[in-house]
Amino acid sequence: MYQEIILDHYKHPHGKGLSSEFASEVHHVNPTCGDEITLRVQVLADGKIAVSYDNQGCSISQASASIMYDQINNFDFAAGDKAVEHLIAMLQRNVEPDEDILGDGIALVGVAQYPARVKCALLAWMAWKDAAIQAGAIEEQS
Amino acid sequence: MSALDVASIRADFPILKRTVRNDRRLVYLDSGATSQKPYQVLDAERNFYENHNAAVHRGAHQLAEEATDAFEHSRANIADFIGARADDLVFTKNATEAINLVSYAFLNATLKATRNLPLPDGAERFVLNVGDEILVTEMEHHANLIPWQELCDKTGATLRWIGLTDEGRLDLSDTSLFTSKTKMVALTHQSNLLGTVNDIGRIVIAAKAVGALVLLDACQSVPHMPVDVSKLGVDFLTWSGHKMLGPLGIGCLWGRTELLAAMPPFITGGSMIETVSMQGSTFAAPPKRFEAGVPMAAQAVGLSRAVDYLRELGMENVAAHEHELTVAAIAGLQGIEGVRIIGPTDATDRGSAVSFVLDGLHSHDVGQVLDENGIAVRVGHHCAWPVCRRYEVPATTRATFYIYNDLTDVTALVDGVHAAKKFFGV
Ligand SMILES: Cc1ncc(COP(=O)(O)O)c(C=O)c1O
Numbered sequence: 001m002y003q004e005i006i007l008d009h010y011k012h013p014h015g016k017g018l019s020s021e022f023a024s025e026v027h028h029v030n031p032t033c034g035d036e037i038t039l040r041v042q043v044l045a046d047g048k049i050a051v052s053y054d055n056q057g058c059s060i061s062q063a064s065a066s067i068m069y070d071q072i073n074n075f076d077f078a079a080g081d082k083a084v085e086h087l088i089a090m091l092q093r094n095v096e097p098d099e100d101i102l103g104d105g106i107a108l109v110g111v112a113q114y115p116a117r118v119k120c121a122l123l124a125w126m127a128w129k130d131a132a133i134q135a136g137a138i139e140e141q142s
Numbered sequence: 143m144s145a146l147d148v149a150s151i152r153a154d155f156p157i158l159k160r161t162v163r164n165d166r167r168l169v170y171l172d173s174g175a176t177s178q179k180p181y182q183v184l185d186a187e188r189n190f191y192e193n194h195n196a197a198v199h200r201g202a203h204q205l206a207e208e209a210t211d212a213f214e215h216s217r218a219n220i221a222d223f224i225g226a227r228a229d230d231l232v233f234t235k236n237a238t239e240a241i242n243l244v245s246y247a248f249l250n251a252t253l254k255a256t257r258n259l260p261l262p263d264g265a266e267r268f269v270l271n272v273g274d275e276i277l278v279t280e281m282e283h284h285a286n287l288i289p290w291q292e293l294c295d296k297t298g299a300t301l302r303w304i305g306l307t308d309e310g311r312l313d314l315s316d317t318s319l320f321t322s323k324t325k326m327v328a329l330t331h332q333s334n335l336l337g338t339v340n341d342i343g344r345i346v347i348a349a350k351a352v353g354a355l356v357l358l359d360a361c362q363s364v365p366h367m368p369v370d371v372s373k374l375g376v377d378f379l380t381w382s383g384h385k386m387l388g389p390l391g392i393g394c395l396w397g398r399t400e401l402l403a404a405m406p407p408f409i410t411g412g413s414m415i416e417t418v419s420m421q422g423s424t425f426a427a428p429p430k431r432f433e434a435g436v437p438m439a440a441q442a443v444g445l446s447r448a449v450d451y452l453r454e455l456g457m458e459n460v461a462a463h464e465h466e467l468t469v470a471a472i473a474g475l476q477g478i479e480g481v482r483i484i485g486p487t488d489a490t491d492r493g494s495a496v497s498f499v500l501d502g503l504h505s506h507d508v509g510q511v512l513d514e515n516g517i518a519v520r521v522g523h524h525c526a527w528p529v530c531r532r533y534e535v536p537a538t539t540r541a542t543f544y545i546y547n548d549l550t551d552v553t554a555l556v557d558g559v560h561a562a563k564k565f566f567g568v
Pocket of ligand 1: 174175236237238239283285286330332333334359361362382393525
């Protein structure tokens with residue numbers, strides 16, 4: 001489960017740190033283990049969504065947040081949501097991992113074998129979706 | 143020399159023969175969450191279903207009689223284990239429900255009093271007024287915290303709490319927490335996260351001095367040490383069967399005779415009534431008043447057998463055995479650079495729950511590496527989130543020891559933590 005790519009993101013997270021410009025902020029927790037993320041989004045004029053975050057928690061939740069930042073920062077809602085849905089399907093073992101959609105996120109495939117950890121891997125991505133919806137990103141994208 | 147013959151105890155636990163994660167020996171260090179069950183308990187439950195199964199306290203046939211006998215005999219035996227009378231022992235689903243049963247006695251008495259409805263004699267003790275106080279501690283399991291938070295929200299009472307020292311013990315320096323407004327003091331006997339065993343005698347004296355009742359959450363004490371309610375001085379004792387070799391689905395509430403008699407019911411329905419008409423109903427005497435519906439007879443029989451098993455070992459020996467493992471585990475873990483024990487490092491007045499954090503690594507990751515090595519521990523906040531906040535840790539890794547663990551298991555834990563450090567390079 002702990003592939004090099006994941007450990008790399010965990011030790012050197014990308015994009016960690018909150019931006020002061022944002023349209024919405026969410027705080028998601030994994031109540032069984034105390035992983036936490038605060039995530040902010042700003043919807044830009046062209047419908048793209050700028051994301052920033054701060055978090056604490058296990059290696060999987062932290063690496064996954066870093067990968068999320070790499071993958072979907074500055075995507076519009078539809079494109080970002082496609083990645084979220086693909087990650088969910090992959091962790092439910094319903095699709096083969098697609099590197100074009102998830103980038104380094106395909107390394108999270110091993111998490112699917114550990115049901116207790118799936119929430120850790122999804123935490124940042126679900127926070128992104130929640131924040132984007134609250135910021136009205138769905139309406140903006142058209 | 144250990145106080146227990148662990149090898150022969152282990153032979154009684156079928157699950158300890160299985161392997162986990164690529165054929166590794168199962169090192170089960172999560173008995174604080176739930177214990178494993180010896181075949182004697184499994185057989186007792188099975189025997190009930192195979193030979194005596196019927197709905198207890200109902201029906202006039204022979205099976206119903208046998209089932210009722212088995213159920214009530216179990217009640218008497220379990221009550222005896224904590225030095226109590228059978229009629230003062232109520233069966234619940236688990237400790238959580240037992241604590242809610244008491245918190246709802248307060249709520250229901252308060253609601254009925256407000257509407258001048260009839261209440262049992264003595265129920266005034268359970269009527270709360272705005273400004274009354276409930277006192278808990280900062281080390282409570284959520285099961286002994288949320289019910290009181292809810293009760294206070296609904297009645298206008300105020301929740302206060304005893305804080306914790308840096309060493310992981312109750313900070314009893316602020317005696318002003320006990321006031322004439324304090325109606326109930328609810329606290330744990332042994333913290334499920336810190337391992338701290340609280341000085342109940344001192345709490346009881348302070349509570350009695352202001353006329354407050356005391357509820358003791360004994361989830362982590364009844365399974366691990368001798369507990370005798372005739373000596374403790376508390377008013378209520380609650381615990382779960384599944385943490386003491388018994389089946390899932392059965393918990394216990396012991397209460398003083400006159401207090402149980404004064405409490406309005408919690409869950410209502412069949413079995414708990416005296417008379418029923420369309421205009422209204424009256425309720426049975428305890429313990430039946432608090433046992434609505436067909437009860438968990440097979441589980442009571444299983445728990446009664448668990449009690450016999452522990453009695454044969456001797457609770458003093460159980461406590462001594464766990465103490466030896468606790469001392470070894472604390473020493474072993476403290477010998478690892480970067481490990482910090484959350485809870486007392488001095489093993490006196492301390493049970494076998496050993497929580498720790500490892501610098502630079504979240505407990506989930508520690509737990510995962512231990513799991514790869516066949517070691518089952520619990521990670522997270524252990525349903526005691528305020529304790530994690532108090533010590534400013536997001537979560538801990540917790541090992542808990544029981545009668546079937548030995549020093550080999552302690553060594554496996556320590557080696558496993560070394561392996562986690564090495565793997566993550568911390
Ligand atoms: C100290 C303490 N109190 C209460 C509980 C709740 O027990 P149950 O979940 O069986 O109701 C537990 C169990 O984890 C506990 O350790």
